[in-house]
Amino acid sequence: MKLKHLTLRGFKSFADRTRLDFASGVNVVVGPNGSGKSNILDAIAWVMGTQATRSLRTEKMEDLVFAGTATRPPLPRAEVSLTFANDESLMPLDFAEITITRRLFRDGTSEYELNGVPCRLLDIQELLSDGGIGRQQHVLVGQGQVGEVLNASPQDHRAVIEEAAGVTKHRGRRDR
Structure with a gap:
């Protein structure tokens, strides 16, 4: 499963x-301070189902919608779409591309x-989990998080590995 593009x-x-x-492989977003690099990572996490405003660096969800400037009015909604290539059929849908969209x-x-x-958040979460991306979204490493990962406890490392390997998904379904 490969991330093809993000539309905001x-x-x-x-x-x-x-x-x-x-592009294929590792992608790095660079730019000057205040250019929106962290907002790109926030958008990816948000469209994949993140509900915690703190992890999106805001106080309430409504703050994610463009608030306007001195020359531009506020917008009525935020919309983010994430498109994945499903060439390896890792996601259980019969489409070559899968696009997830979230609006607020x-x-x-x-x-x-x-x-x-139209679908539910649960549908998105299960689809991503089936594709190897769990609820903790360990595929996203934001500024300042590299040290956290390196200094994590053995139990935290195990939790990350179990989620990446799909163990957490199966344990959750078993317990339902």
Whole structure:
């Protein structure tokens, strides 16, 4: 499973529609302070289902919607789409590409879509888990997190490995 591209509109500092294409392998986002690098990582985590505002560096979900500037009015919603190549069929859907979209409106309501079809957060989480990306999203390493990973306890390392290997997913389904 490979991340192909990310499309943002109205998410934090990204007022205009912005598309980022990703190459194979490791991708690194660089730029000057305040250019939106961390917001890109926040957008990826958010569209994949993150609910914790603290991890998105905000106080409430509504703060994710572009708030406007002196020259631009606030937008009514934030929208982020993440497209994966499913060439290896790691995700259990019969599509070559899978696009996950999440929208958040100013009134706090949100909606999710899989390939343009409305769905639930649980559907997104299960799909990503089946594709090897668990709820903790260990595939995303933000600024300052490298040291945390290196200095984590053996129990925390085990939890990361179990989630990456899919053990956590099966344990959760067994316990239901």
